Structures are given as structure tokens and as C-alpha cells.
Amino acid sequence: MKFYILFLFFINGFSQDPCSRFAIVSSNLQTEQQKEELRQYLDRAKDAIKEFISTNGGACVDVIRVKMLLSSKGFSVGEGATFAYWKWRYPQYESFNHTAVTIIFKGKELVLDPTHKQFRGVDPLDEDIICLPAKDWMNELVTRTKGQNPVLDHQLRSGESLYTFVCPECTKPKLSEQQKKAIEEFDKLDDIRLKVDVRREVSDRRRERCIIFNFYYV
Numbered sequence: 422m423k424f425y426i427l428f429l430f431f432i433n434g435f436s437q438d439p440c441s442r443f444a445i446v447s448s449n450l451q452t453e454q455q456k457e458e459l460r461q462y463l464d465r466a467k468d469a470i471k472e473f474i475s476t477n478g479g480a481c482v483d484v485i486r487v488k489m490l491l492s493s494k495g496f497s498v499g500e501g502a503t504f505a506y507w508k509w510r511y512p513q514y515e516s517f518n519h520t521a522v523t524i525i526f527k528g529k530e531l532v533l534d535p536t537h538k539q540f541r542g543v544d545p546l547d548e549d550i551i552c553l554p555a556k557d558w559m560n561e562l563v564t565r566t567k568g569q570n571p572v573l574d575h576q577l578r579s580g581e582s583l584y585t586f587v588c589p590e591c592t593k594p595k596l597s598e599q600q601k602k603a604i605e606e607f608d609k610l611d612d613i614r615l616k617v618d619v620r621r622e623v624s625d626r627r628r629e630r631c632i633i634f635n636f637y638y639v
Contacts, residue, residue, distance in 0.1 A: 437561055439548050445557055446531055455527070462526055466533055467550040469494045473535045474549045480536040481520050485579050487535070488522045499523030499530040501577020502555040505588045506568035512604045514569070514594050516587035519562060520578045523555070532558040540565045569594050 521534040542565035
């Protein structure tokens with residue numbers, strides 16, 4: 422099993438256009454005829470799985486069904502691809518993941534992803550299903566969501582295997598001084614809120630006891 426760890430710098434709102442993606446996937450082809458064959462092959466594959474297009478988070482759990490459908494339609498299906506990445510979720514970095522099927526054209530394995538629009542930063546008019554080599558696919562989606570230090574695994578994952586696939590702890594980004602300060606300030610506010618809530622609860626209980634006393638004894 423091969424793992425690739427990449428450390429990237431990211432910009433906001435990154436999304437490639439269909440033409441630039443096709444230029445990447447067809448870079449190993451020499452003639453226009455071969456490129457046209459690839460284009461038609463991808464169009465047929467995308468049409469075959471259009472029912473799985475989704476913008477919902479977690480929609481990639483249907484990957485096994487996507488793979489089975491492509492295989493039944495006569496497409497050469499690869500091992501698939503999965504990546505995990507770190508993303509800031511107060512008060513810490515958390516590991517998230519995503520997976521998709523791969524198809525093979527003239528020996529080149531390409532990711533076919535009908536759920537990529539769940540990642541932020543995409544143009545609403547962008548194509549619903551993207552096709553890219555695994556590394557390029559991972560880089561685009563992680564960049565879009567402003568993730569960090571992604572890990573790529575060249576296999577399809579689902580169920581427990583997908584759920585447990587996380588970034589190695591050694592790749593977890595360090596907290597910046599600004600993040601540490603924000604956490605400290607938020608914790609202080611939390612302490613203040615807690616004290617206020619406790620005082621309010623004590624006051625409410627006293628008020629309830631007074632009402633009960635007055636009801637029975639006055």
C-alpha cells in the first residue's frame with residue numbers, strides 16, 4: 422500500500438475549469454484522435470454515473486455502487502483513490518477524508534468524482550463530475566476547502582475502512598500563536614458564561630422554592 426504525504430500552501434476559492442482538467446488527463450496522449458477518444462470515453466463514463474451526482478457532505482459513501490455500475494457498463498475500473506487532510510475546527514485541527522472511483526484509459530488511471538461539489542470554492546457552473554489523476558484531484562479539492570497536509574492512498578475505501586482512514590498524527594499542523602490566543606480568549610469567555618449560567622440556575626431554584634413555599638403556606 423502506497424501513501425503519499427504532501428505539504429501544500431493554499432489559496433482561497435481555487436477551482437480548475439474543465440479545459441485545464443482535460444489538458445492534465447490527456448497530457449500523455451500524442452494525437453488529437455487519441456484525445457477525442459478519451460473525451461468520448463469520459464463522457465460515456467460520466468453519463469453512466471450521473472445519478473450519483475451530489476453536493477452533500479459524505480455523499481462519497483456510495484463509491485462501491487458507482488464502481489459496480491461502471492464495471493457493469495464495461496468500463497475498465499481501477500483501484501480507486503482516497504485522501505485524508507487536516508482542517509481547522511475550533512479548538513483544534515481535525516482529520517477529514519474523501520474517496521472516489523478510478524477508471525483506466527490506455528494504461529492511465531483517472532479519478533472520476535461525482536461528489537466533488539461538496540467541497541467549497543467551486544464555481545456553481547463547474548462540471549458536475551470531474552476527472553483527474555489522483556494527485557491532481559486531491560490537490561484541487563484540498564486546496565478548495567483550505568485543508569492542510571493531505572495523505573493520498575491509491576485504493577477505494579468505504580464503510581469502516583473509510584471512517585478510520587485519517588491523517589497520521591505526525592502530520593498535524595502546529596497551532597499558530599494567533600490560534601492559541603483565540604483559544605485562550607474563548608476559554609475565558611466560556612468561564613464567564615459558565616459562572617453566569619450557574620448564578621442564573623441558583624437564582625431560578627431559589628425563586629421556585631419561594632413560589633412553592635408561598636403556594637402551600639400563605
